Amino acid sequence: MIRFTRGVVLLITNFILLQSVAGIPQAPASLNESTDSLIEVRDKRRALLLVFRSSVLDAGNNERAIIDQVLKADPQPKGRYQWVYGQLAKKLNAYIRKYQSLTAAQNLSDADYVIYFNLIEFRRILNTTYPYGELFVIVKGSPETKRPPRVVWKAKKILWAGDAITSLIKELKTLRGET
DSSP states (O other): OEEEEEEEEHHHHHHHHHHHTSSSSOOOOHHHHHHHHGGGGOOOOEEEEEEEEEOOSSSOOOOHHHHHHHHOOOOOOTHHHHHHHHHHHHHHHHHHHHOOOOESSSSSGGGSSEEEEEEEEEEETEEEEEEEEEEEEOOOOBBBTTTTOEEEEEEESSHHHHHHHHHHHHHEEEEETTO
């Protein structure tokens, strides 16, 4: 009789546990599509490169705060950000010279979209400094279509600046058929 009671209790406990887990809302499948697709920038040519350290340290959905900071940011890098900007710009300029499907914008008002590197840290390995951070592609909003600014692409993880921009260029080449 005792074994039967334990079995029933375990069965009921497992049933309740499964029901509670099933009731937890799952993230929609479209969430990955919103930050992994460069389709919106396929025909856009003018990009503004921004590099700065964001004060946003939210582990959740921090896109709105990042977009607000990008829209208010000074497009001219200052201090140590100039060095990181130079590394990213060097690779982007090579892409621009080779394929001529992208041009650099000087101001936010001139740009169709923003390439933003959120500098997280500098790592020092074998007496060499490497900037690490997240790379975002942010499409400006359009009052005509009533679409707000939004992040359309985000690097898969925190990367060295050179690797982050290389992955973006690789995806742009694939999207635009420039291989």
